[in-house]
Amino acid sequence: MSDSVIVSVKNLTKIYETEGAPRVTALNGVSINISLGEFVAVMGPSGSGKSTFMNIVGLLDQATSGEYWLEGKNVSRLNADERADLRCQRLGFIFQAYNLLARTSAIENVELPMLYARVGAVERRRAAQAALEQMGVGDQAQKLPNQLSGGQQQRIAIARALVNSPSLVLADEPTGALDSKNSHDVMQRFRALNDERGLTVLLVTHDPSMALYAKRIVRFEDGQVISDAPTTGVSA
Ligand code: ADP
Ligand code: MG
Numbered sequence: 001m002s003d004s005v006i007v008s009v010k011n012l013t014k015i016y017e018t019e020g021a022p023r024v025t026a027l028n029g030v031s032i033n034i035s036l037g038e039f040v041a042v043m044g045p046s047g048s049g050k051s052t053f054m055n056i057v058g059l060l061d062q063a064t065s066g067e068y069w070l071e072g073k074n075v076s077r078l079n080a081d082e083r084a085d086l087r088c089q090r091l092g093f094i095f096q097a098y099n100l101l102a103r104t105s106a107i108e109n110v111e112l113p114m115l116y117a118r119v120g121a122v123e124r125r126r127a128a129q130a131a132l133e134q135m136g137v138g139d140q141a142q143k144l145p146n147q148l149s150g151g152q153q154q155r156i157a158i159a160r161a162l163v164n165s166p167s168l169v170l171a172d173e174p175t176g177a178l179d180s181k182n183s184h185d186v187m188q189r190f191r192a193l194n195d196e197r198g199l200t201v202l203l204v205t206h207d208p209s210m211a212l213y214a215k216r217i218v219r220f221e222d223g224q225v226i227s228d229a230p231t232t233g234v235s236a
Contacts, residue, residue: 006071007068007069007168008059008068009056009068010068011058011066012031013027013030013063014026014027014056026223027223027224030053030225031225035200037211038200039191039214040203040215040216040217041204041205041214041218041231043206044170044217044226048222049220049224050123051172052223054172057168057170057202059084062076062176063076070086070168090168092160092169093169093170094157094161094170094174095174100153100156101145103144106141107125107132107141108128109156109157109179111128111159113161117164119233127163128141128159131159134159135158135189146194147189150179151179152179162193162194168202171203172203173204174203175207183203187210190213212231215230217231
């Protein structure tokens with residue numbers, strides 16, 4: 001495997017077995033490599049396995065079978081604590097619903113990943129403020145999430161995802177709750193981070209006009225990859 005491969009999954013399957021319900025094969029043999037500096041959009045109909053795939057790549061969940069190598073390390077069979085450590089050190093997450101802590105100011109939300117990584121208080125504050133400024137919300141640092149618009153909250157969530165310098169950022173429908181203007185703003189920010197800082201981004205979207213900001217589109221159907229191709233679309 002080349003040094004520049006960040007994510008390599010081989011023949012991943014995920015089967016959900018719930019008492020009293022039919023078993024669901026959410027992933028059925030997915031193999032993908034993602035290299036440093038890529039910007040990949042995952043598309044596909046509802047129920048096709050996109051979130052299941054993201055949760056496994058994001059170390060929030062484990063596959064039923066298959067292999068997952070992250071930055072050259074086999075992480076297929078880590079326990080929950082080991083996954084949490086690695087997630088905290090190497091990955092950044094952005095969710096559709098922002099998932100900011102409600103009674104916590106914007107800047108404290110951004111400081112959280114650094115708190116877990118035991119960064120000192122002064123450096124935490126400095127880096128969090130810098131990340132907020134980079135996302136254009138530096139002047140919102142003291143506000144609570146419910147005092148901010150959806151677009152502002154998502155930009156704070158992006159600042160939080162970036163603040164530990166992750167090797168990979170994962171975003172599951174990051175524009176799903178935003179209006180068109182804010183959606184384009186968020187996607188332009190991902191694209192600029194990818195173009196200018198070489199940030200590796202893996203995102204799920206069902207909106208083709210958002211997927212065009214990515215440089216590669218992987219399509220899922222029934223738990224399988226049905227196409228994987230570069231975009232010819234937008235420039236940032
Ligand atoms: P997508 O994100 O593409 O909409 P998901 O990965 O969420 O798809 O779901 C894929 C399939 O797995 C669906 O049939 C869904 O109902 C099922 N599924 C997802 N999560 C669970 C779960 N925790 N328990 C049982 N079935 C699940
Ligand atoms: Mg989903």
